[in-house]
Amino acid sequence: MKTVVIAHAPYSDTQLERDALKAINATVINCDGLGSASARETARRADALMVTIQEVDGDLIRSLDNCKHIARVGTGLDAIDIPTATECGMWVTYVPDYSIDEVSTHAIALLLNHARRLRQMVDSVKAGAWYDAARIEPAPRLKGQILGVIGLGRIGGAVAAKARGLGLSVIAYDPLITADNVADSAIELVDLATLFTRADYISLHTPLTESSRHIIDAAALDKMKPTAYLINTARGELIDDEALLKAVRAGGIAGAALDVLRVEPPPADFPLLQDERILITPHGAWYSEASKLDVRRKAIEDVIRVLKGQKPLAPVNQPSD
Helix, strand or coil: CCEEEECCCCHHHCHHHHHHHHHHCCEEEECCCCCCHHHHHHHCCCCEEEECCCCECHHHHHHCCCCCEEEECCCCCCCECHHHHHHCCCEEECCCCCCHHHHHHHHHHHHHHHHCCHHHHHHHHHCCCCCCHHHHCCCCCCCCCEEEEECCCHHHHHHHHHHHHCCCEEEEECCCCCHHHHCCCCCEECCHHHHHHHCCEEEECCCCCCCCCCCECHHHHHHCCCCCEEEECCCHHHECHHHHHHHHHCCCCCEEEECCCCCCCCCCCCHHHHCCCEEECCCCCCCCHHHHHHHHHHHHHHHHHHHCCCCCCCECCCCCC
8 A cells, every 4th residue: 555645734635635546545644744853754654745845855855765756736846856856766746737827817916016006006095095196106007018027938928928918018038948939929038137127027937946046136136127026926036035125125126026935934024024115925826726726636646647657747857767
């Protein structure tokens, strides 16, 4: 009998997974994250380990004597030591094609919130001022403004398409994309420096790697327009927090909207929470009832395939024999 350890949800939330695993007579064990010694000991029983944002480091991976599969129930892979998993003969999978609509829509919602000054209008009314021009103005017309997209994969491409539907021009940076890939989309590929200089809005949709960590740093912020607005629905560490806060407070850029932070959840004194020009949502861009089910179904499908000795549908590595 195979054992699947689910490290990201309480037992009451995993009926879907348990029902699916009955088909291969697999046992499910739930543990509360992977941060404690007891949870890591529980994980050692796994033939397959399912995680969301929990860190799966090399020491833990090497302790998983029976494990053949680490399933990321989501997209980001920066918390999993993939090289060590590969060396230890474990598949690592993810779900690359879920919540594309949700995250791209959330990014556009954050853009529109700023463009139409929705937060300021609501605050004005709550404060008893029906229209407080000092809070709301100026608000340039959205049509014709420039959105810069960093990372033109599934989600970045969807953001670009939705933005064009709203009348924005789109420029993009992605070293893996060529002009032929965007020939029919009216997206202009540019280098990073050009994107920082020209964009009225910048939306981040790139994975977190060593090369993309702090892709938004002080030098990048210095290149941006003072009216530019930064949106991040990808990974918190793409942005240098200290540099962002300094730029906003100095008027270097107009503000930012962040669905992801380097520390989640943030403490009450987290610096980015202290400025009203920085809007923060709780890593909820992925959410809809449909996407919540999609990601679990697709993740467990690959778990079942691996435990049956088959190749997964969405691998990110080729494990050593």
